[in-house]
Amino acid sequence: MSTIIRLFNITKVYQMGEEEVHALQGVNLEIKKNEYVAIMGPSGSGKSTLMNIIGCLDTPTAGLYELNGTNVSEMNDNQLAKIRNKEIGFVFQTFNLLARSDVLHNVELPLIYGGFSSAERKRLAKEAIERVGLSDRMHHKPNELSGGQRQRVAIARALVTNPSILLADEPTGNLDSRTGEEIMGLFDMLHQQGNTIIVVTHEEEIAAHAHRMVRIRDGKVERDEMVKHRRIAKSIVTS
Amino acid sequence: MESREIISIALSAIRANKLRSALTLLGIVVGVFSIIGVMTAVRVLQNSIESGLSNLGAHTFQIQKMPMMSSRREWLQALKRKDITYEQAQTVAERITLAQYVGIEGWQGGATIQRPTGEKTNPNVSVAGETPEGIPTNNWTIKEGRSITENDLLHSYAVALLASEVEKKLFPRGGAVGSEIKINNRRYTVVGTFEPKGASLGGSSDNFVAIPLTTFLEHFGKQRSLNIMVKAKSAEVYEECLEETRLLLRTLRKVPPGQEDDFYIFSNDSLIETFNEFTFYVKLGVGFISFISLLAAGVGIMNIMLVSVTERTKEIGIRKAVGARRSNILSQFITEAIVLCQMGGLFGIGLGIIGGNLAALAFSIPPVIPIDWALIGFLLCSAIGIVFGVYPAWKAANLDPIDALRYE
Numbered sequence: 194m195s196t197i198i199r200l201f202n203i204t205k206v207y208q209m210g211e212e213e214v215h216a217l218q219g220v221n222l223e224i225k226k227n228e229y230v231a232i233m234g235p236s237g238s239g240k241s242t243l244m245n246i247i248g249c250l251d252t253p254t255a256g257l258y259e260l261n262g263t264n265v266s267e268m269n270d271n272q273l274a275k276i277r278n279k280e281i282g283f284v285f286q287t288f289n290l291l292a293r294s295d296v297l298h299n300v301e302l303p304l305i306y307g308g309f310s311s312a313e314r315k316r317l318a319k320e321a322i323e324r325v326g327l328s329d330r331m332h333h334k335p336n337e338l339s340g341g342q343r344q345r346v347a348i349a350r351a352l353v354t355n356p357s358i359l360l361a362d363e364p365t366g367n368l369d370s371r372t373g374e375e376i377m378g379l380f381d382m383l384h385q386q387g388n389t390i391i392v393v394t395h396e397e398e399i400a401a402h403a404h405r406m407v408r409i410r411d412g413k414v415e416r417d418e419m420v421k422h423r424r425i426a427k428s429i430v431t432s
Numbered sequence: 433m434e435s436r437e438i439i440s441i442a443l444s445a446i447r448a449n450k451l452r453s454a455l456t457l458l459g460i461v462v463g464v465f466s467i468i469g470v471m472t473a474v475r476v477l478q479n480s481i482e483s484g485l486s487n488l489g490a491h492t493f494q495i496q497k498m499p500m501m502s503s504r505r506e507w508l509q510a511l512k513r514k515d516i517t518y519e520q521a522q523t524v525a526e527r528i529t530l531a532q533y534v535g536i537e538g539w540q541g542g543a544t545i546q547r548p549t550g551e552k553t554n555p556n557v558s559v560a561g562e563t564p565e566g567i568p569t570n571n572w573t574i575k576e577g578r579s580i581t582e583n584d585l586l587h588s589y590a591v592a593l594l595a596s597e598v599e600k601k602l603f604p605r606g607g608a609v610g611s612e613i614k615i616n617n618r619r620y621t622v623v624g625t626f627e628p629k630g631a632s633l634g635g636s637s638d639n640f641v642a643i644p645l646t647t648f649l650e651h652f653g654k655q656r657s658l659n660i661m662v663k664a665k666s667a668e669v670y671e672e673c674l675e676e677t678r679l680l681l682r683t684l685r686k687v688p689p690g691q692e693d694d695f696y697i698f699s700n701d702s703l704i705e706t707f708n709e710f711t712f713y714v715k716l717g718v719g720f721i722s723f724i725s726l727l728a729a730g731v732g733i734m735n736i737m738l739v740s741v742t743e744r745t746k747e748i749g750i751r752k753a754v755g756a757r758r759s760n761i762l763s764q765f766i767t768e769a770i771v772l773c774q775m776g777g778l779f780g781i782g783l784g785i786i787g788g789n790l791a792a793l794a795f796s797i798p799p800v801i802p803i804d805w806a807l808i809g810f811l812l813c814s815a816i817g818i819v820f821g822v823y824p825a826w827k828a829a830n831l832d833p834i835d836a837l838r839y840e
């Protein structure tokens with residue numbers, strides 16, 4: 194399997210007035226295609242910071258980040274936007290949906306910036322919505338949906354461009370355990386279909402769905418190991 | 433990204449804040465309304481004056497003591513001048529060589545015309561005392577009966593010709609010619625009627641009667657200034673004819689050389705010129721005020737757009753996170769500002785055209801739609817949208833995606 198993500202000695206320093214916050218202090222990580230990785234660690238250890246850098250939403254203070262063999266730090270704004278649009282599907286802990294738009298439009302959004310025609314957009318978006326089992330909620334606004342349903346919309350949006358990497362920062366953090374299990378079932382399925390998946394979580398059960406577990410502490414990789422007893426979601430989502 | 437998509441995003445953002453958008457629009461509406469309203473009104477008046485002038489007849493000019501359109505000061509100064517007397521006018525008519533006709537007339541407003549049977553006009557009919565030549569120089573055409581003759585003039589006969597409005601009022605079923613009427617309680621015989629001319633500003637409408645000038649002077653008094661209307665022999669000698677008349681009258685009125693004329697000469701050109709001079713300052717003033725109000729409106733737009741960008745920081749973050757480029761965000765917000773301004777502009781143009789045409793209604797002349805000014809107004813609004821939308825849009829476009837997403 195080919196390496197898709199390669200991080201060399203990544204550091205991230207936040208300047209807070211006089212004080213410097215070292216969120217990441219030399220992270221080295223390699224992730225191969227179709228790997229299923231869980232990132233764990235205590236609160237404030239730098240997990241979200243790392244995810245944002247991998248997702249090209251944020252830039253490291255120092256270090257090298259290669260995505261598909263290309264140096265990300267050398268890319269300009271438009272190239273980064275294109276990567277975010279085509280290569281990466283990001284699922285946020287807080288959903289981050291457009292409040293004023295319905296499910297269909299939210300899922301369409303990446304396709305709008307990807308330059309798809311209107312008809313093509315509708316087709317792909319409906320397909321993605323179907324995959325997360327929300328076809329009957331197509332024209333609901335986010336505030337008319339349950340937390341789990343919103344997260345599924347966010348996943349559909351992340352999937353709609355068929356990205357090579359799916360990043361999820363605590364995708365179940367705001368959900369009850371049953372709904373969380375549903376979402377993880379969806380991730381398992383996506384992994385089986387060949388996606389590369391990275392999930393941030395602080396719940397062992399969630400992490401147990403992955404093949405590999407990376408533990409972060411104080412901005413450094415503390416442990417990087419394969420999961421011995423993999424857990425497969427019992428209920429593959431049905432709505 | 434298609435422009436249709438950008439516009440639909442802009443429209444939905446505007447719709448989401450209806451009241452705020454409407455209030456922001458108001459400034460633009462007022463600014464554009466005042467521009468379009470005044471330009472429409474000016475054009476209405478211009479049309480009316482031009483049509484009034486064309487009624488004067490070809491290569492004809494008119495001389496009178498008072499100016500047509502002037503400042504109050506000029507008007508008061510003109511009041512002090514000597515009247516143009518019947519004798520002066522007659523002398524001009526005798527000596528002039530390049531004229532086809534010289535008409536002499538006097539006007540009196542506020543007359544009441546009455547039939548013995550009781551039908552009566554409002555006390556707002558104008559009475560024109562005319563020489564026979566005054567009928568063609570005024571471009572009046574006889575519908576029925578006859579015109580004023582030298583004989584009428586010589587004997588000061590009490591005969592009258594009715595313009596269409598008066599005729600309609602007094603003789604709705606026809607039969608005016610030969611009937612008796614009273615003008616301010618003096619008896620006249622109707623000998624003819626005029627074809628309708630249509631209303632016009634500055635010229636006469638169809639609400640008048642014409643009587644022989646000598647009769648007029650007896651009836652309404654000799655202490656008045658008369659108008660001289662001269663129709664040149666041809667268009668070629670028009671300028672020469674005008675100059676000849678001017679010199680003749682200066683000699684008669686003993687105007688010393690070097691001093692300006694103590695009378696006004698109106699030709700089609702000079703009237704239009706005077707009108708344009710007058711409207712130029714109106715346009716300039718209104719243009720300036722509108723510009724200021726549009727500037728203020730633009731600042732308002734910018735303010736609202738800045739608020740909007742701040743409010744929607746999270747939205748911008750989301751859009752960037754799923755792949756929006758800087759240019760996408762930039763065009764989204766500029767488009768929103770432009771669409772907002774254009775909506776205001778369209779409202780303003782609509783109201784302005786309606787408002788300006790109230791003038792047309794007042795003078796009962798056909799309304800005008802100033803396409804050119806509507807276009808200018810529309811483009812101006814778009815320009816304001818761009819100018820004042822660029823900075824907020826630029827701010828939005830340059831937000832860092834992760835900072836924008838974290839914004840609460």
Ligand SMILES: Nc1ncnc2c1ncn2[C@@H]1O[C@H](COP(=O)(O)OP(=O)(O)OP(=O)(O)O)[C@@H](O)[C@H]1O
Nearest residue numbers: 207209214215216235236237238239240241242243
């Ligand atoms: N924008 C910022 N400005 C300053 N400091 C920041 C910023 N973002 C994160 N930090 C700091 O960086 C460190 C790592 O934060 P990060 O959000 O990556 O933690 P995390 O591992 O995701 O924690 P959690 O599990 O609570 O989400 C924290 O100490 C945090 O205070």
Ligand SMILES: [Mg+2]
Nearest residue numbers: 240241242362
């Ligand atoms: Mg976090």
